[in-house]
Amino acid sequence: MTQPALTASTPASAPAAVPYPARWTALIALLVAEAMNLLDATVVQVAGPVIHADLGGPAAAIPWYSAAYTLTFALGLLTAARLGDIAGRRRVFRIGVAAFALTSLACALAPGGGVLIGLRAAQGLAAALIIPQTFGLIRAMFDGDELPRALGAIGPVMGLSAVLGPVLGGILTHADLLGTSWRAVFLVNLPLAAAVLLLARHLREDRAPVRPRLDPVGTVLAMAGTALLVCPLAAGTGAPGGAAWAAAGLGALVLAGFVVHQRRAAAAGRTPLVEPSLLRGRAFPAALATSTLFFAVMNGVMITVVLQLELGLDRGPLAAGLTLLPWSAGLAVGSWAAGSRFVPRHGGARVLCAGLVALAAGLAAxxxxxxxxxxxxxxxxxxxxxxxxxLGVGLFTAPFFTLALRPVSDQEAGSAAGLLNAVQQLGGTLGVAVIGGIYLTTTSPHQALATSAALLALTAPAARAMLARPRTPTAK
Structure with a gap:
């Protein structure tokens, strides 16, 4: 599952410039685009084993039908957000939707597994152009009491998409409409993208009041370091070998170089890809670790359930989709209850911790x-x-982003939100590829769930560090 990328922006002009009905019509375009991204991630997880049966290739490729998408999506988020600041969020949004439709069609026509994985990577880059623009466009069109109403519409849409995604993937693949089988899960994006482009004419253009510049060196370092860190660990099945650990170590060094480059760019007055001040304290880096670990667990559990049902029990995509329906329903209920009742009464920190406990209990069950x-x-x-x-996932995710961004200043907000969403996608990629790979190696859901539980155990101290408030000096 994917969350929308948060971006802080200052509208170039007053939101009142957009007529009242057109603002809400434009909001529908943004919400459908958000839902399209989440649906595309979840429906393919359910269809993965059927795709493998049709296209052939090694079984280890199955998790990568999803992971290739989320990996490039994560890698492209920060740069895509900057492109919206520079070229205009409406323009970049529409280009992204058109590219998403074209790559979806190409995925539906893919002749082999390797080609499909490459096309899924391209599709993820297209999605990265779309998602970072949505919050900035909403802020550009709405203000006053309308702004929280517009932003509040995103949660239910994402919850409904989470519920429908696995079921839709199972139904479309099982129905085999006109002989399309799994290809229908990509073709369904075409009418959705067409509707978004039709409604997007009501969006108003918006860009940063002071246009930043791209950071090509920082972009290359961030992408290369992340790819070296993630891909070798996720490429195989079972325990990573020495070459994988060596490549991951090199990736860590490249990312360290990225941090140094960002600090030098900021000191020289240039626009860094990420605000270096974000990494100086303890709370926000802990939030990044929490996001990576938690979403690795979440996506790893989902792919394990799908693989065990479709490969281990030969139950088919419809059974997998229906089995995941309680998971999605629990997520939607937990998210709604946390946002509307529990967080206002008990505070976000307690609700987040309750979500971790509930998820741990669900894994044990x-x-x-x-x-x-x-x-x-x-x-x-x-x-x-x-x-x-x-239910635990919903309780956790509802307050997580608010708490993670709590120590962040207004100047850092856009960079922080983009980075937070990027590591979320990277965590999801690792969860799908590594935990799914463990199941494919052992054919034992117990081993995959044990790995998920170990990662969840590491999430708890990271979350505790994220929630700890900095001490304020006492007056003498």
Whole structure:
């Protein structure tokens, strides 16, 4: 699952310049684009084993039908946000939607697994052009009491997309409409993208009042370092080998060079890709670690369930989609309850911690359900365990971004939100590829769930460091 990329922007002119009905029509275009991105990530997870059966190739390629998309999406977020600042968010948004439609069509026509993975990477880059623009465009069109109403519409849309994604993937693949089989999960993007482009004419153009410049050196360093760090660890199945760890170490060095470059760029008065001040304290780096670990667990559990049902039990994509429905429903309910009731009453920190506990309990219940099921039989307790785990995910994600951005200044907000969403996508990529790879190697959901539980255990101290408020000096 993917969250919208938050961007801080100052409208170039007053939001009142857009007529009242047109503002809400334009909002529909932005919401459909957000939903399209999330749907595309989840429907392909369910369709992955069917794609593999049709196109052939190694089983290790199955997680990469999803991971290639989320990886390039993450790599492109920060630069795409800058492009919106420079060239105009409306323009970049429309280019991204058109590119997303074209790459979706190309994915539907892919003749082989390797080609599809490459096209999914291109599709992820197109999505990266779309998502960072949405918050800035909303802020440009709405103000006063309308702004929170417009922003508040995103949560229910994302929750509904999370519920419908796995089920839609299962239904479209199982229905085999006109013989399209899995290709329908990409073709469905074409009418959605056409509707977005039609409604997008009501968007008003918006860009940063002081246009920043691109940071090509920083962009190359960030992309190269991240790719070296993530891809070797996620490319194989089972435990990474020595070459993978060496490449990951090189990636860490490149990212360290990226941090140095960003500090020098800021000191020289140039526009850095990421505000270096974000990494000076403890809270925001801890938020980045929390996001990476948590979303690795979330996406890893989902791909494990899908692979075990479709490959291990030969139940097909429809059964996988319906099994994930309680997870998605629990996520939607938890997100709604946290935002409307629990966070205002108990505070975001307590609700976030309750989400971690509920997710841990759901993982334990899922492990028990798998253990209780006879070999070759459907684990009857799994939907109930997934509902509990999904509830935990919803409780966690509702307050997470607000708490993570709490120590961030207005000047840092856009860079911080883009970076936070980027590492979320990277975490999801690692979860799908590594945890999914562990299942493909061991064919044991217990091993995959044990890895997920270990990563969740590491999430707790990272979240605690994120929530710790800096001490203020006492007056003498």
């Amino acid at each position: 899922a492990a028990l359900a798998y253990r209780a099921a006879p070999t070759g039989h459907y684990p009857l307790g799994l939907p109930f365990a997934l509902a509990l785990a999904g």
